[in-house]
Amino acid sequence: MTTSADAIWSLLIAVRERQPLVHNITNFVVMNNTANALLALGASPAMVHSCDEVEDFVSLSQALVVNIGTLYSEQIAACRLAAMRARAAGVPWILDPVGAGATPYRRAAAGALARLRPNVIRGNGSEILTLARQASEGRGVDSLQGSETAVDAARTLAAETGAVVAVTGAVDYVTDGTQVAAIANGHPLMTRVTGLGCSATAIIGAFLAVERDPLVATVAGLAVFGVAGEIAAGRAAGPGSLQVALLDALYAMTQSDLAQRLKLEKG
Amino acid sequence: MTTSADAIWSLLIAVRERQPLVHNITNFVVMNNTANALLALGASPAMVHSCDEVEDFVSLSQALVVNIGTLYSEQIAACRLAAMRARAAGVPWILDPVGAGATPYRRAAAGALARLRPNVIRGNGSEILTLARQASEGRGVDSLQGSETAVDAARTLAAETGAVVAVTGAVDYVTDGTQVAAIANGHPLMTRVTGLGCSATAIIGAFLAVERDPLVATVAGLAVFGVAGEIAAGRAAGPGSLQVALLDALYAMTQSDLAQRLKLEKG
């Protein structure tokens, strides 16, 4: 992997110029913020979730984002239909397995979607640990704990599903099962705004639309989002103003913002 | 049509004083923003979409807003029930055919609602072109393209449906099939915030509650919203702060703001 601040900047320019249509099937908490994050970045978001049209809509799109935050039965069906159509049509897609471990219902839904061959899976440590346990049942992944072990779980999950896997937190780790990149951007105040993980997933979706190597697209998306979060935190008096400043920062990001702030380590 | 800055100001005062109850059946992306735009303007919004109560609720309301953004089957039924009750009860209603041309499902739903005699239809150029094609099938509207031709499509759609039709964009055009008014307010940054078209539709809904000539109400709504957007853009560092400043500008708009900024041309 040869990702650098310059390469990431080129991809951001590509998003701004091509304005890719990013189809989101996402939760009701973050729909507005996710759409606004994509617009601020330069992409063209659409929120479409009815089983009656998701397949048609995927076919028009340059990327698909599937997020199970506020799950219900028709939405699971819509996510499955959209994911299968995305694979068939060559549209890259990313899975955000929100709260995967919280209930049996959620665990089953997340596991079934992970088996539909997403190009990328992004979650926090617990979510990735839950999915990795399911993917490698009986192989002792249950003993994993903490952040470093979430990286091992991410490798396992990547190997089992064929997806690039991102575990986000204070440091974000991205792996294809072999290589691991680490991004140390972002700010702790971001955890006090709802749905910024979901926004990060959608931003990666926009980069998947312009960069077919999912490892590079994921690193680029998390880097841009983390840098925007840092800039925003520097201007914010709390989580309310952070959310506003984050959209402004995504919109106004310059090449030197990215070059000066990027903290990317290749594994 | 004799709409002027003074006449629009009088209608804004009427909204602020009467606080009309505006019933919205709208999409999940913009519910919060739409409610906040109506509150900032001075109206009283309600978001009610269950088939079990939409008819009762329309009867209590002074206007109805129907928006098909995040469509699903029960919502189509709710929209139809509410629209029919609105016609029967003399409650003015406005249709926002979001993404009308994107999928067959959406095209069918938008077309069916347009036939239920809305007082106003507001859309962007593609949406109005799609609806006009359906309304005048076989008459060659398919050859229409671009912004000036969207105005012709709007005239056709107005003539076919009996609705006042607004095509919004850099310039907003409003027609009853004969007269055409053009409003050149607003700001390009508004396209980087999700759902501002939906907010414009809801604002027109509030004006329909205090002014029964739908051409005048639509011009007033778009003028007030465009002026607020301009004021907000002057204070914003990007799309995040624009959205916040827009609500503040709607709330604080003065007669001289409107008089100095209004760019209204009658057709």
Next chain:
Amino acid sequence: MTTSADAIWSLLIAVRERQPLVHNITNFVVMNNTANALLALGASPAMVHSCDEVEDFVSLSQALVVNIGTLYSEQIAACRLAAMRARAAGVPWILDPVGAGATPYRRAAAGALARLRPNVIRGNGSEILTLARQASEGRGVDSLQGSETAVDAARTLAAETGAVVAVTGAVDYVTDGTQVAAIANGHPLMTRVTGLGCSATAIIGAFLAVERDPLVATVAGLAVFGVAGEIAAGRAAGPGSLQVALLDALYAMTQSDLAQRLKLEKG
């Protein structure tokens, strides 16, 4: 009741330290804002509403918030399942009967939930009057009107349901049927932002997770929220910036903010 600014401050510290998981079944208009209000306060929100998992999720939570804003049939079932599980598992829960009197559907749903023994009910004057009329049918509560009589209705409703009842407005009243506390914090501009009543309900939910006397928890929640609203109004140019500043104020509230601004009268 011995609630003081010091006691309320101690409870706020407890929320910040323990970060209780607050399960919300709430309406689509306010999901994002409610989650952000809880995060800014220091709690850990979850928005989970499918009948397939609400019972499992309640069992993991320290409090449950049930809000009927955008009602539909599956949600009523989910609210009932969650409320019954909360009672069985000893998880405190609060009911927000949004628009209880507007339609027969809504009146029936609110009434049925009030009979499932919520620990707290919070509403505006009309909502509490509607519920009190149902609870004491035939006993003349129909003649009640206005704010002072809403307090009488709140006492009646508290006595009939066993819940602590809060009627919020310019002054918030909280009663267990016998004692009445009055909180005179907040600001009129708060009525121009959608869903701040819903946020207040969720904030009370967070306090129920750390204080088992529902009268004390409710007073604490409304006091903290009202003080945050006052601080925010002092920094806001309108309802857009108020909403942003309110989250910042909840996050940054100090002991002296609370001590200097609290306007609490015990009945």
